[in-house]
Amino acid sequence: MFVLSSSDIRFEEEKLFSMGQTPLALMSIVGAMSALKFIEDFKNVCKVVAVCGKGNNAGDALALLYNLKLKGYDCSIYQPWGAATEECRVQRELCRSLGIEETSDLKSADVIVEGLLGVGFYGNLREETLKLIREINNLNKPIVSMDIPAGLNSDTGEPQPDAIRAAYTYSIGFLKRGYLFRQSYEYTGKVIVIDIGFPPPENGLKIFTSSDAKTLIKKKDDFSHKVEKGSLLVWAGSKQYPGALRLCLEGALNMGVGMSFSIVEDEFSILPPETIPIAERDFISNEIDEKISKKFRAVLIGPGLTNKRETFIKEFVSKTSLPLILDADALFPDIVDLIKDKEVVITPHEGEFRRIYKNDSDRVERFEAFLEQFPNITLVLKGPNTLVGKGSQKYVVPIADCDLAVAGSGDVLSGMIGALLSTGYDTLTASLLAVFVHAIIPEIARQKNMRVTRSSDLIKLLKALGGFENIIESCDFI
Numbered sequence: 001m002f003v004l005s006s007s008d009i010r011f012e013e014e015k016l017f018s019m020g021q022t023p024l025a026l027m028s029i030v031g032a033m034s035a036l037k038f039i040e041d042f043k044n045v046c047k048v049v050a051v052c053g054k055g056n057n058a059g060d061a062l063a064l065l066y067n068l069k070l071k072g073y074d075c076s077i078y079q080p081w082g083a084a085t086e087e088c089r090v091q092r093e094l095c096r097s098l099g100i101e102e103t104s105d106l107k108s109a110d111v112i113v114e115g116l117l118g119v120g121f122y123g124n125l126r127e128e129t130l131k132l133i134r135e136i137n138n139l140n141k142p143i144v145s146m147d148i149p150a151g152l153n154s155d156t157g158e159p160q161p162d163a164i165r166a167a168y169t170y171s172i173g174f175l176k177r178g179y180l181f182r183q184s185y186e187y188t189g190k191v192i193v194i195d196i197g198f199p200p201p202e203n204g205l206k207i208f209t210s211s212d213a214k215t216l217i218k219k220k221d222d223f224s225h226k227v228e229k230g231s232l233l234v235w236a237g238s239k240q241y242p243g244a245l246r247l248c249l250e251g252a253l254n255m256g257v258g259m260s261f262s263i264v265e266d267e268f269s270i271l272p273p274e275t276i277p278i279a280e281r282d283f284i285s286n287e288i289d290e291k292i293s294k295k296f297r298a299v300l301i302g303p304g305l306t307n308k309r310e311t312f313i314k315e316f317v318s319k320t321s322l323p324l325i326l327d328a329d330a331l332f333p334d335i336v337d338l339i340k341d342k343e344v345v346i347t348p349h350e351g352e353f354r355r356i357y358k359n360d361s362d363r364v365e366r367f368e369a370f371l372e373q374f375p376n377i378t379l380v381l382k383g384p385n386t387l388v389g390k391g392s393q394k395y396v397v398p399i400a401d402c403d404l405a406v407a408g409s410g411d412v413l414s415g416m417i418g419a420l421l422s423t424g425y426d427t428l429t430a431s432l433l434a435v436f437v438h439a440i441i442p443e444i445a446r447q448k449n450m451r452v453t454r455s456s457d458l459i460k461l462l463k464a465l466g467g468f469e470n471i472i473e474s475c476d477f478i
Ligand SMILES: NC(=O)C1=CN([C@@H]2O[C@H](COP(=O)(O)OP(=O)(O)OC[C@H]3O[C@@H](n4cnc5c(N)ncnc54)[C@H](O)[C@@H]3O)[C@@H](O)[C@H]2O)[C@H](O)CC1
Pocket: 013, 022, 023, 024, 026, 027, 030, 053, 054, 055, 056, 057, 058, 060, 084, 085, 116, 117, 118, 119, 120, 121, 122, 123, 124, 125, 126, 129, 146, 147, 148, 172
């Protein structure tokens, strides 16, 4: 499953058409495939009215209606402005051939199929269309929108100025980029992708699912020693934020690292019993035992550090050849130039990302622009629908879950990514797997009548649910 902009969708359609595929043939597939979905979603419903515009989006709605009629649904059409495209006229003829009649009585419908506007919509709604959309919304009937709820901008997810409030949106072929944004949620309802056989697109963001995650998990090696199992150095926490360090380390330990080290300001820092402390003064003056420093396989810097040691951290980051993960306070405004050729993951949230990368466009565009400019850096842009990418490989972990929005949740995540990096996963794979596991824990917990209310619950559940591999293996909802 992929998320595409409207211009990329047009591009993919044109590619098919240049090979001889036709809009009419695609529309027939839309009709058949969306009817299968509809029958699942509305098992007992009998009266369906398709409210149609003039274009091919209306054609999709009519193609669905045709298939529903064949399955015994009571169907009628409301198409106040007639059909403007050949494909739409054909679908209408097919509907007529089955005896589907016209109506203007929308009130008697049990379900409305909305085919007013799809990706052919631009600018702001015309007055008459806006009026109709509001009338339909006011009926308070379940609405199935074909491709896009009419009135919604498919790239930004914004209503122009209003949009259909659908119960279901049957997104044809791909998810629209606008569906990643919060403002679209109250209009789209549940978004279902109707697969009509597009090959993988050239552009776009891939939705990362449990089946993708399953293929990436490495087999355990029972003969590996503790350093090979992962050995992570963490530089995090401060007197002001002592908990950040613990959360990073516990996250890493419960991902299964064999060894963990922590740079500490004073020997009284409370560490997990497995973690080996390294005095900050020794680290900065380069006086740590070589036998110890040889054991590091990856370094995590940043959570809760405050702005101390900036000069040294930058110097260390520039010199080291170890895989790095930089989060929070290690994301200095000018850090990107120092790390652009390194094996590195950065994990900013929106605010931190703005600090290190200035660009006025929306979240997804900024994410893509950064990857293009810095193709070596793996970027994890945290938030609902976390974006993860490196160069041309761009992913969305499609989970928005407010149980993840708790203090320290990001610290746990950085520890989890650091752990996988230190076991030899490449930067992108480590990030994808850790972000995915972290994001699905609250839902898996709810399914077992448990609840994540604090970030240490994420750590406990990571262990209690059998470790990250088992959590991925048992995930069946995404
Ligand atoms: N292209 C394909 O082969 C396939 C497309 N599918 C479906 O078709 C729509 C896109 O269809 P298109 O005919 O290009 O446009 P629309 O039906 O979305 O709308 C065109 C229609 O809307 C009017 N319009 C434009 N802007 C406004 C506005 N601001 N206010 C009011 N009305 C507006 C315009 O005048 C036209 O009359 C796509 O979404 C799919 O649903 C199939 O899925 C498969 C193949």
